[in-house]
Amino acid sequence: MKTTLLIAFVLSTGFGYSQSNIYNPNENAKISLDSCISKAKKEKKHVLVQIGGNWCKWCIEFHRFAKADVKIDSLLHADYVYYLLNYSKENKNLQLLSKLGFPQRFGFPVFLVINGEGVGLHTQNSSYLEDGGKSYDAKKVTEFLQQWSFDSIDPKNY
Numbered sequence: 160m161k162t163t164l165l166i167a168f169v170l171s172t173g174f175g176y177s178q179s180n181i182y183n184p185n186e187n188a189k190i191s192l193d194s195c196i197s198k199a200k201k202e203k204k205h206v207l208v209q210i211g212g213n214w215c216k217w218c219i220e221f222h223r224f225a226k227a228d229v230k231i232d233s234l235l236h237a238d239y240v241y242y243l244l245n246y247s248k249e250n251k252n253l254q255l256l257s258k259l260g261f262p263q264r265f266g267f268p269v270f271l272v273i274n275g276e277g278v279g280l281h282t283q284n285s286s287y288l289e290d291g292g293k294s295y296d297a298k299k300v301t302e303f304l305q306q307w308s309f310d311s312i313d314p315k316n317y
Contacts, residue, residue, distance in 0.1 A: 180213045181222050184249035192255065193277075195240045200275025204309050207239040210256070211268035212247035217285060218268040224295045231300055238308035239272075272307040281307055 195206045211218030222243070225231050235241050246252060246263060256262065262269045262282045270283040288303060290296040310316055 179219055181219065182211065182213050182243050182245040182247065184212070184245045184247050186245065188244050188250075188252045188255050192242060192244065192273075195242045196273060196275060196277045199240045199273075202240070204275070205239055205280065205307065206242055206271075206273040206275075207235065207304075207307075208242050208244050208259075208271040208273060209268050210244045210246055210262055210271065212245055214247060215267045217289075220294055221268055221285065221288075225300070228297055228300075231297065231304065234301065234304040234308075238304065238310075270303075274309075280312070 192206070192208065195208075198204075199206045209218065209221065213219070225235055244252060244255070246256070246267065259271060259279060260282065262271055265282065265284040266286065268285045270285060271279055272281040272283070273279050283303060285295075288295050288299045290299075305311060
């Protein structure tokens with residue numbers, strides 16, 4: 160009985176997220192995003208924000224796809240601080256999204272590239288990264304990640 164109560168408590172507090180529950184509606188997204196921006200600045204990276212929710216099959220699919228593809232997973236870790244910003248009926252994070260320019264207008268998931276100063280560099284409609292079927296196109300995603308990396312937009316590299 161005690162074990163059952165402990166499991167119920169853990170699940171109800173948001174600590175028991177499974178693989179299909181990649182977004183945390185209980186999280187303070189502003190604090191988390193600010194932390195990601197600080198980390199990106201220190202590590203000379205950008206922040207890749209994936210906005211969506213656990214209700215969104217394409218959001219879950221991108222996360223699965225990115226982890227499963229070794230090249231894309233490597234690019235994400237090398238060039239970005241990757242953050243999943245929740246948008247759901249439990250917590251739409253509307254105040255933060257308004258400051259980010261209402262990216263939800265592009266549907267879900269939607270990706271933001273933000274630099275280490277907190278400046279939004281790009282908003283990416285995820286439909287342009289799809290393969291036309293059930294997943295994402297590795298070439299399109301790779302090009303997107305490469306084109307918006309820290310080094311790729313540094314004028315010293317031109």
